[in-house]
Amino acid sequence: MRRSATPDVVVVGAGMIGAACAEALSAAGVRVLVIDRDGPAGGTTAAGEGNVLVSDKAPGPELQLAVASRAEWDVVRDRLPEPVADIEWESKGGVVVATGDPEPLTAFAAEQRTAGVVARVITPAEAFELEPLLTPRVTVGVHYPDDAQVQPVLAATALLAAVRARGGEVRSGVTALGIRQSGGRVVGVDTSAGDIACGAVLNACGPWAGAFGAAAGTPIEVLPRRGMILVTAPLPECVRHKVYDADYVGAVGSGDADLQTSTVVESTRGGTVLIGSSRERIGFDDTIRVRVLRELARKAIGLFPFLGDVPVLRAYGGFRPYAPDHLPVIGDDPRVAGLWHATGHEGAGIGLAPATGRLITEQFLGLAPHVDPAPFRVDRAAVIAV
Template sequence: MKQETIIIGGGIIGLLSAYQLANAGQQVVLLESGETGSEASWAGGGIVSPLYPWRYSPAVTALAHWSQDFYPGLGESLRAHTGVDPEVHETGLYWLDLEDEEDALTWASAQGRPLQRVAMEQVHAAVPVLGEGFSNAVFMPGVANVRNPRLLRALRVALAGMANVRIVEHCPVTGFLHEGGRVLGVQTAKGEMRGERVVVAAGAWSGELLATLGLALPVKPMKGQMILFKCAEDFLPSMVLAKRRYAIPRRDGHVLVGSTLEDVGFDKTPTEDALDSLRATAAELLPALADAEVVRHWAGLRPGSPDGVPYIGEVPAYKGLWLNCGHFRNGLVLAPASCQLLTDLILGRKPTLDPAPYAVAGRLL
């Protein structure tokens, strides 16, 4: 059966791309080498903001701001339609002892974002479990986190209920069908599949796929490890971030602490060294966690890319081949805007955002 769009990858980018295209009336088949939502998108923390938004380019900022505005409505719509609540949880975010605090405040003023200095006594009043030893803080209200495993499950349920979507799991893609500079489909472990276009949304594996066409996409795996504690529901009222590590509260009292950043290829084995380091971070940020049980410890592979600017658009050398990949640490943050932009471009609609910074032309090595 000929499909309009074949999407490779069942993480947040692949699932949401499929959802947006299907809602626009397209026939979609989504191919996943394992099970949908089981890789980096599942493993992340789900903060709906880059960790240090002022350190990113305007290209990342534009996607982030659009997505931040979109997330509450997306969460509510998915909950209403699927019965699975992605838990878009607005807690605000405290940054502690920033080296570039002035840059952060200048950026926020220019962007119209409500970032402000807060006296440490106010921070301790608002977050009584916070550790001592921090000198300065800035706070942005309204920053949310999304419970990413539930977001992925909600999208999976939504897609399963759409007649114009087919999801094929345990179906690794091994290469592309192409002729005369046009991609016609894919080769998979389950045989050939043909379509009008193919979208690569395979996260850290996207570079390996494109290498089969002789294209060098500078996207590689960057390992991140996290730990999870179970606390009282009111234990941590806001997200806190210091020294590139963070603590994220879920509504039911689970608290995530992360994360490492490791360049070790496709190895996603959790390590004792990382566990010890993350536990030390947890105890420094929130001393009550020093004696808390680690409910779970895991690792995922982020799709590392130069400057974290994703690739969104058609590959000039191969008509019908589209990319939506290379989001690095910000896949969940940037997904709504990225997938909306991809959908606009595929359907020839006026783009939601300027597509130029994300275009593929001139960015492949």
């Protein structure tokens, strides 16, 4: 594609999704400018655990996107510039356990296997071999070797470094205020730093994507859903995989506005243990709620009793972009030519980012998509705000 001083695409949002889309577009020769009102990875991306999961999704469009994205992560990592290539990628695998009736978990794993996911049902004894410090109340487990983990801030900033290395730009402290149109198509974006001429605009604003869509005259139904995480003091190796209880799958797929918690425990390269997760639809209220932290700690101790004697260093949280039908929004907006959206991934944005970037790029360039884009279209009933 011909390059000029005017960017082909302005990506609004320098979090993981915006960075992955910008990286994929720039790798295909598209001239990209990324803008963010704060800076790279300063919002939702910085408040995540770095999950790259295929284990928590039922068969359907999102699981197809997750499987494709897991493979695409390997491709994207190979494209990163050497100085920033270490993004703390760990192909550690996941272990999901039940402490009650084993049937729902084993049935879920069987459904996933029909969709091509490697999901090996294991006995309690096998679960203890993988994770010796688990509670003895485990009744069954499922091992997912394809689950992985990445340091999300390192990953997003590395993707943006790749964009810069190809001649793209990243501008921090620039707030997008709306779009400029001529003849029903995008010709620029209005920002706090002045107007920027461009051929297309990509809304990758995460939980704030709905607000930007409204400002652009194309409202979409993307809402914030808050999550909290506890961080322990550094420990010797104690949790070898990404481990969570069977309730996590139900919480991921729930649209309930009330507080939901389920146990997710994993170690980081630095030795700390991350404990999640909570989901709560409370708007953009960032008040720290002690009851949420207590519930996370209580459930984590139930899964790994040794954590009862481990100090917690800090807690952090953030807002995740939530679409009412639990599917991301990926594609062009039929109401304005040249306006695109990539948002609504909720807590799965880190894992789904590479496939999202590839899918946006394929559609932008008119290439055959590697996954069916129809379920993620912008004009579906659950997303178009009225």
